[in-house]
Amino acid sequence: MPATIAKTTWKIDAAHSSAEFKVRHMMISYVKGELSGVSGVLELDDENYSRSTIEASIPVATLRTGNDDRDVHLKAADFFDVEKFPVMTFKSKNIRSLGGNDYAVAGDLTIRGVTKSITLTVADVSKPIIDPWGNARLGLSCAAKINRKDFGLLWDTLLEAGGAVLGDEVTITLDVEFTKDK
DSSP states (O other): OOOOOOEEEEEEOGGGOEEEEEEEETTTEEEEEEEOOOEEEEEEESSOGGGOEEEEEEEGGGOBOSOHHHHHHHHSTTTTOTTTOOEEEEEEEEEEEEETTEEEEEEEEEETTEEEEEEEEEEOOOOOEEOTTSOEEEEEEEEEEEEGGGGTOOOOOBOTTSSBSEEEEEEEEEEEEEEEOO
16 A cells, blocks of 8 residues: 655745845846735645645736836836736746755746746745744745746847846745645
8 A cells, every 4th residue: 555645735825925036237236126926835745845846826917126117117018018927837846855954946937928947946944833823834935047038028228338238147036934724
């Protein structure tokens, strides 16, 4: 008889989770932004995290960079085209331990209708705790670097002195808190 795998279901707590990005601007500094409303489900194998799965989504219209004109441009057809592609998603395919509480989570990221395989480096996976209201919680931080052009985010302008207004590499960071389904 095959061994039973003990899995528990954890939902992303959007109120205590964040998604951020940064991209090089004019080859001299970084522009940072954030997205809210992260949602998703972690199916956690309590005995072996590498047998777990995660799916997450983020509504792109929540994007904020601190500059209203830039935010409007990023949400328009030149970039994310939120009218046609309102959500970006991630679905894990493989999780492997990097030692300690660190993991590499390979999966499919879909932005603007384009799906590419990426690997998130997950660090600081907490041990589950019970909050003051009796809910089981756990948290983690993760990061990845992607090439924006791989996802159809092609807009750019060349600088007179050489180089481009936008870098191609985008760093994505997430801090996510989960609550266990009862």
